[in-house]
Amino acid sequence: MPDVLLIEDIADNAQLVKRVLASQGYxxxxxxxxxxxxxxxxxxxxxxxxxxxxxxxxxxxxxxGYLRAVPGLEQTPIIAVxxxxxxxxxxxVTAYGCNGYISKPIDVLAFIKTVNSFFPAS
Amino acid sequence: xxxxAQTTITQAxxxxxxxxxxxxxxxxxxxxxNQTRVDYLVPMPMNAARLAxxxxxxxxxxxxSWVAVDGETVLGLAMLGVRPGRTWVTRLGVLPNRRRxxxxxxxVRALLESTRAxxxxxxxxxxxxxxxxxxxxxxKVGFRxxxxxxxxxxxPGPPAGAYAAACSASWLEKEEALDLLCASPVRxxxxxxxxxxxxxxxxxxxxxxxxxxxxxxxxxxxxxFRRQKYTLSHFVLHTEAGSPALVAAALAARLYERxxxxxxxxENLPAADPHLPALLNAGFMEVFRRIEMQxx
Numbered sequence: 001m002p003d004v005l006l007i008e009d010i011a012d013n014a015q016l017v018k019r020v021l022a023s024q025g026y027x028x029x030x031x032x033x034x035x036x037x038x039x040x041x042x043x044x045x046x047x048x049x050x051x052x053x054x055x056x057x058x059x060x061x062x063x064x065g066y067l068r069a070v071p072g073l074e075q076t077p078i079i080a081v082x083x084x085x086x087x088x089x090x091x092x093v094t095a096y097g098c099n100g101y102i103s104k105p106i107d108v109l110a111f112i113k114t115v116n117s118f119f120p121a122s
Numbered sequence: 123x124x125x126x127a128q129t130t131i132t133q134a135x136x137x138x139x140x141x142x143x144x145x146x147x148x149x150x151x152x153x154x155x156n157q158t159r160v161d162y163l164v165p166m167p168m169n170a171a172r173l174a175x176x177x178x179x180x181x182x183x184x185x186x187s188w189v190a191v192d193g194e195t196v197l198g199l200a201m202l203g204v205r206p207g208r209t210w211v212t213r214l215g216v217l218p219n220r221r222r223x224x225x226x227x228x229x230v231r232a233l234l235e236s237t238r239a240x241x242x243x244x245x246x247x248x249x250x251x252x253x254x255x256x257x258x259x260x261x262k263v264g265f266r267x268x269x270x271x272x273x274x275x276x277x278p279g280p281p282a283g284a285y286a287a288a289c290s291a292s293w294l295e296k297e298e299a300l301d302l303l304c305a306s307p308v309r310x311x312x313x314x315x316x317x318x319x320x321x322x323x324x325x326x327x328x329x330x331x332x333x334x335x336x337x338x339x340x341x342x343x344x345x346x347f348r349r350q351k352y353t354l355s356h357f358v359l360h361t362e363a364g365s366p367a368l369v370a371a372a373l374a375a376r377l378y379e380r381x382x383x384x385x386x387x388x389e390n391l392p393a394a395d396p397h398l399p400a401l402l403n404a405g406f407m408e409v410f411r412r413i414e415m416q417x418x
Contacts (some may be wrong), residue, residue: 055164062385065278096277
């Protein structure tokens, strides 16, 4: 099953996402900070990254560029998960080169549908 | 935490006390700040290192910043930047389930009392446009609107403008950049004042000269910014001669010719800044607005 890297600073949000994705058969690794997420991404080359834009050490938007610069992650789907107001959030995500957008708080069914859409053969 | 020092400000919640932020660790303050902002209009979480840098760079005085507590529970906090002649109200927040009970107003009034005690005649703040409860609170305690400020971002990428080749550019180190800021006729927001760049220690500058004939009537101007580990930020632009649009386009073109891989954000650019259209053309996008307010 696909490996998903979740970069999210709020533990309750991370637990929810891990539980939901595990129920769908995904392998989920969790990084609590941007720097930890970048390090894990470099070492594990996940199949998909779920990225909270509001991280406490480095903004998620900034992190996208560093993730894209990792050899092997140039084309990896990055889905932004954010509490930004939707219009601004979607515009930023598009500008920064993310592949998807999920609003917080997450709608579980819509969340699963969005993640699954990146793995049509699974 | 200890409770030896506290304010005498009347509070709506009889169980609430205000303690100086200096009685708390930066980790405690970070946790409190993040808890008060969990549902904030614009997500802005911080870790302890980031908050410590914020305190240092923006001259936050922890002895004159306040934390509202009920027993051992932190209800909210508010910080005060202190510079000659003025203070700056910042990081105000109250736990979502303890709002509308007077904690926010008590914190702001404590900062204003600190401002008076420090002999500063002017208090400044910025409130995010759309944060109506905070805006109304600041009006209630006597702040008045002065202008709108923009927060903008630009993803990494090469320059979009076509003026780079037509202008000569000089890169300036910190001291030269600070000299330029001294010459700016526009009062910057607190985040972009001279003291910020001195404290941060990472200021750089760029001066461009567009010869007449090469690009219309030519022009001359400069940009001062902070070069941080992952970002370029805190832009201040000034046109010495010619069109601000052309000068800003040339500055952006030269900047991203040199730093195409850097993410950028602009803090608190005045909405009336004449360089704004060129920045938008260079790939910046507005992400939110703040209303600057003053009380004297």
